Amino acid sequence: MRALLARSSLRHLGGHPWLTALSLLGIAMGVAVVVSIDLASGSALRAFEQSTDVVAGRATHQLTGGTSGLPEGVYTALKLRPDSPDAAPVVQGFVQVEGGNHRTLTLLGLDPFAEAPFRDFSTGGAVGDVSALLTRPGTVVMGAKTARSLGVKAGDTLPVTVTGLRRELRVSALLTPSQETTERALESLLIADISTAQEVLGLEGRLTRVDLRLKGGEAQAAALKATLPPGAELVQTSGRAGTVEQMTRAFRTNLTALSLLALVVGMFLIYNTMTFSVVQRRGMLGRLRAVGVTRGELFAVVLGEALLLGIVGTAAGLLLGILMASGLVGLITRTINDLYFVVNVRRLSLEPFTLIKGLSLGLGATVLAALVPAWEAARAAPVTALRRSTVEDVSRNRAPKLAVLGLIILAISAAVLAWPTQALMPAYTGLFGVLLGSSLLVPWVTEKLTKAAARPLGAMFGPLGRMAARGVTASLSRTAVALAALMVAVATTVGVGLMVSSFRGTVAAWLESALQADVFVSPPSLVARRGDSSLVPGLAEKLRSTPGVEASGSIRVIHVRINDVDTDLLAVDFAKGHERTYRFKEGRAEDVWRQLDASTDALIVSEPFAFHRDVHAGDTLRVATDKGPHDFRVAGVYFDYGSDVGTVLMPRATYEHWYEDRGVSGLSLFAAPGQDVDELVARVRDRAGGEQALNVRANRALRQASMEVFDRTFTITQVLRLLAIGVAFVGVLSALMSLQLERAREFAVLRATGLTPGQLWGMVSLQTGLLGLLAGLFSVPLGLALAYVLVHVINQRSFGWTLQLVVAPGVVGQALVLALVAAALAGLYPAWRMARANPAMALREE
Known part of the structure; x- marks a missing residue:
């Protein structure tokens, strides 16, 4: 059997x-x-x-330092200790290969004599002269696969740029490690001697870190920490x-x-x-x-x-x-x-x-x-x-019960979403609960609406209009599923579309208020959102004195450990005579600025930083400085949409009190009254000359570039949105095809009693159009609910941003059009097939 x-x-x-x-x-x-x-x-x-x-x-x-790394003397002192652990100095940074692909590689400066306990890139073969690393300045070795992809051979010159400065490196050897993990790592790696890496990266006399192997465990780590100089910090690699x-x-x-x-x-x-x-x-x-x-x-x-x-x-x-x-x-x-x-x-x-x-x-x-x-x-x-009618009777009788269950699930989902927690899983559970609860409401709402629509459709299209509306109710077990699938898909596009447009509008308004200067100058940065490159010494002062500049400000971006977590620290030199445009979530602006100007122990944090780390105005943060860890008071929490990880900001005077670094990551220039901004941009570029490649952009150009980065980050979201629509369209096509095809005998009876192929085509098309309209109407409130959850719950818990939900009429209109078009396209084949079917054949029993 x-x-x-x-x-x-x-x-x-x-x-x-x-x-x-x-x-x-x-x-x-x-x-x-x-x-x-x-x-x-x-x-x-x-x-x-x-x-x-x-x-x-x-x-x-790893032993790490402050803003510019560790002095070389720290490594020397470490090796002279009686209980000296295995230690290797490292200089590390990024370089960008010149040419068509602008590929970014990590430059790793090592001391070959100290490397044995830590790394071994030599397993396998090597083509060229590896020993040239120690004998020739500006020499690097790289993986053979990377060299082939860049079109480089042993002995060739590799031109690269570092923060806008051009350098030439000589590739002395190509490595082919036998271990796959090492081979993969070498695909993005250049290996050089310590002195070469220091020269290329502008770190003469400094080390990025010192790698350590502490065999004595926590006791040895504690003993080492007690003797570290100010600004040095010991962290675990894990x-x-x-x-x-x-x-x-x-x-x-x-x-x-x-x-x-x-x-x-x-x-x-x-x-x-x-x-x-x-x-x-x-x-x-x-x-x-x-x-x-x-x-x-x-x-x-x-x-x-x-x-x-x-x-x-x-x-x-x-x-x-x-x-x-x-x-x-x-x-x-x-x-x-x-x-x-x-x-x-x-x-x-x-x-x-x-x-x-x-x-x-x-x-x-x-x-x-x-x-x-x-x-x-x-x-x-x-x-x-x-009996076929049995299942439809059951479906209609069950519709009110499913609606009640849907309302209960929606109420539970609302309670889960309102639960005060930063965890994402409850938020997504509530989101999918909203989808499920709304889907369970579809059969009951569909039955009520189609009954109400029968009369106006009959007035407009005659008996065919009434038959189209009643046909939806007569096949409720089938139409409800098709409507729910299309509703969820279209609502998803509405929710994601409104979330992206609201996010974009919030960021655009924030940039409008934050970027008050007329011209912005910065060296190229490898990570678009983190402008942590530096202007060459003396260039900032030179550009500040450009004719036509009325006032100027500057920013310095570095990475520091705050409460033992790596964080971006912004040191801002505000332009004199111009308003500070930061908006605060916690703290009054007047009080915040007064605290920052009066004390070298105060700073402010961004909203994402405060959200993720549960920090509020009045709290203290332990910040690693060049003078050692220091506790700073949080004067306020400011709105910021530049980083979902979070940033910390202090005035430049406070920064220079605690850090030896005098670098500048970017300049903001205010044009004098009557000065043409485009002319000032050209003048700044001329004044910079060829000393360093710079991004010199007017206010509008920088806002446009920032929005381009924003749009790139949401490209993947739009792709997922389209894929979800594709899956839904396949589902609707299948549902409507099966719905119409299973009614073959019903349509054959209508054809046998005088319905023409054109009338049958019109009735089927009218019914699928009604289904599309209903799905579009259902998707609008569900899409708005999803947008609210995405903006005010999921984005808040994911990234810590407060966004303003803006309902764009275009997105809602697109949802209605999408539902109608999807239903119309899905109904084409069934309508064509039913109109061409032979009534006598369709009336036969299987």
Whole structure:
């Protein structure tokens, strides 16, 4: 009996190739989106971690310094200690290769005589003269794969730029390590002698850090800390990786959640397919029950069909996800480079865990979506299973109960979203609860609206209008699923679209108020959002005195450890005579500025910093300075949309009191009255000459460049939005096709009683248009609710920003148009097929 039932299932699936193919496509697309995002973001983070691990080598701790690193004397003193640990000096920075690809590489300056306990890049072969690192200035070695991609051979010159300054490096040897992890790290690495790296990076007499191997554990670490000079700090290497992971966690979590929306829409498709399979064979299933097939066997048949579809669709989704990931990894890498840190991803990492997770999601979602249809098939008594009207009566009677359940789920979801916590999981649970609760309301609302629409449609289109409206209610078990799938997909586009537009509007208004100067000058920075490069000494004073400049301010951006976490510190020299345009979330502006100007122990923090670390005005922060750790008082919390990680700001006078650094990362120049800004930009560029490559931009150009970075960071979000729409369209196409095709006998009766092909076409088109209109109307309030959750809950908990939700009429209008177009396109084939069908053939019993 089981073999006969299995053959029957396969024959049924093969007899409906289009619906089966659409179901497989929906499952595959849902799985592919999740897998591709996971693989792409994981590959980017893994590439950074592997490079960091290889560069750190076997070090257990690192000795770091202040703004400009450590003096070389710290390493010398360390080696002279009686209990000196294994130690290796390191100079590290980034250089950008000149040429078409502008590839960024890490320059690593090492002392070969101290490297043995830490790193070994020599395993494998080497082409060229490695010893030239010690004998020839400006010499580097690099990986053979990197050299091939750059078109470089041993002995060639490699031109690079560092913060706008051009340097030429000579490649003396090419390395081919035998270990894959080392080979991957070398794909973004240049190795040089300490003195060469110091010269190229402008760190003469300084070290970036000293790598240590402390075999005595915490006791040795504590003893070493007690003897460190002011400004030096001992940190564990394991903590660095955790900081990077935490930095990008919210970004990657949001991408994963958006990708799961596509899978949720795909679940509607699977549910619809299995429901259609059960409804279409209801008579046959009833006859099987009548001849002795048990409920359990029918339940197993339907679940088996779903599992087969899930296996095939998920396997295709895994392959499609790998292909999509190879394209998405570039977008994600560019976003990480714009926002967080420099990372080079040269290949996609296929992690077994990600593939297993995709397999589990695909199969789990398929089986979950098929449970209700399988239960319906098994529970129906044979006599009722033989009547098609039974399932519709059940659906209409169940609609009010589902609506009540939906309201309960919505109430629970609202309570979960209102729960005061920074955790993201409750927020996403509440978000998906809103989607589920709204979907359960669809059958009851649809029945009420279509009954109300029958009369006006009849007045406009005659009997065909009334038949189109009543046909929706008559097939409520089918139409409700199609409407829910389309509603969720369109609402997702509304919610994400409003979130992006609100975010963009908030950032644009913030830039308008924050960028008050007329001209901004800064050296090129590898990470678009972190302008931590420096002007060459003396250039800032030279540019400040440019004719036509009335006043000027400056900013210095450095990385310091605050409460043992790496943080961006901004030291601002405000232009005299001009308003300070910062807006405060905590603290009155007058009081905040008075505290900052009167004390060298006060600073202000950005809203994301305060949110993520639970810091408020009046609290104290321990900041690593060149004079040692010092406690600063938080005078206020200011709004800032430049960094989701958070920043700390202090006046330049306070900064110079605690730090020896006198560098300048950027200048803001105010034009004198009557001075043409474009002319002043040209004059500043001429005055800078060829001393250093600089970005000299007028106010409007800088705002435009900042918004371009913003738009790039949301490119991946828009791609996910389009993919979710694609999955939904496949679902709607499948649902409407199955809805119309299962009504073949009904349409054949109408044709036999005199309905023309054109009238039938019009009725089917009118019905699908009504479904599209209803889906569009349903999606607007749901989309607004999703936008509110995304803006005020998820973005707040993810990034710590306070955003203003702006309802753009264009986004809402696009949702209605999208729903109508999707439904109209999905109804074309059924309408064409039904209009061309032979009534006599369609009236025959199967």
